[in-house]
Amino acid sequence: MDFLTYWRQTKEIVDKLIEDYLSDIKDWELLEVSKYILKDGKRFRATLTMFFTEALGGEQSNSYKAALASEILHSSSLALDDIVDYDLTRRGVKAAWAVYSNRKVIFITNFLIPSALNIISSYGEKALKLSIDLWRDTAIGALKDIFGTPLDYMKTIEYKTASLFKLSSMLSAFAAKREDIVDVMLEIGKDLGIAYQLIDDYIDVYKYERGELKELVGSAKQLYDLKGGEYKEYIKIEYENAISNYISLLRKIDIRDEFRQAVITIPDFLTAGLLNEAGINKL
DSSP states (O other): OOHHHHHHHHHHHHHHHHHHHHHTOOOHHHHHHHHHHHSSOOOHHHHHHHHHHHHTTOOGGGGHHHHHHHHHHHHHHHHHHHHHHTOOEETTEEOHHHHHOHHHHHHHHHHHHHHHHHHHGGGOHHHHHHHHHHHHHHHHHHHHHHHOOGGGHHHHHIIIIIHHHHHHHHHHHHHTTOGGGHHHHHHHHHHHHHHHHHHHHHHHHHHHHTTSSSOOOHHHHHHHHHHGGGHHHHHHHHHHHHHHHHHHHHTTSOOOHHHHHHHHTHHHHHHHHHHHHHTOOOO
């Protein structure tokens, strides 16, 4: 089972989970904006939760609530980021705030976020507490993304991006009934999230230097202010560190044989997706 095949198979499941969740919203305004915020998307974070749950020996169906919650939180964070960054588009269409106003989107995310946390509570008090802590870290990351200094770069990307990757991987431990490895799964998510954001920022700086991007903002600007023209080598080193840590952590947990190779290649899958989407052949 390779991760690409798994993702293609489970994306439909995640979309159906979201559709069922939305069908329970009876207020029209809540439904309309929630549907817009949650539509489309690659569903990587939900897929990670489902994939790790099975890789750890759990039943896929036990991860459905966790997968749904992780997607709701991720999509909510993107909707809020677009307001802060004045981004007019998201996933090839108008950003939610550009369609419905920033006030309405803020109110709707204030509905979606506790809804997601309530879903997570079905996995127990510890899962809920960790999720609340990780959402708090995401908020801190958003602040660092705007007001942080170049020296904050690695901490910025850990908080703003890796926090929700940590949530996805951590919840898989609860879904698989493997609470004994929650701490390891948190670290696994951290390294995946850092690797992902390193490549995302590399792409922005790459485009900026070629005149394809007018200005750098957030962590990409911190990266460029920190390393300037040496950013590529810096990214390579930090990316390799994250992947090395990730592989080392995998040795600490029992993974089903049919999933082991695919688990190892998840970073390559995420990286290739970002680079291909940007029209870049390799790092």
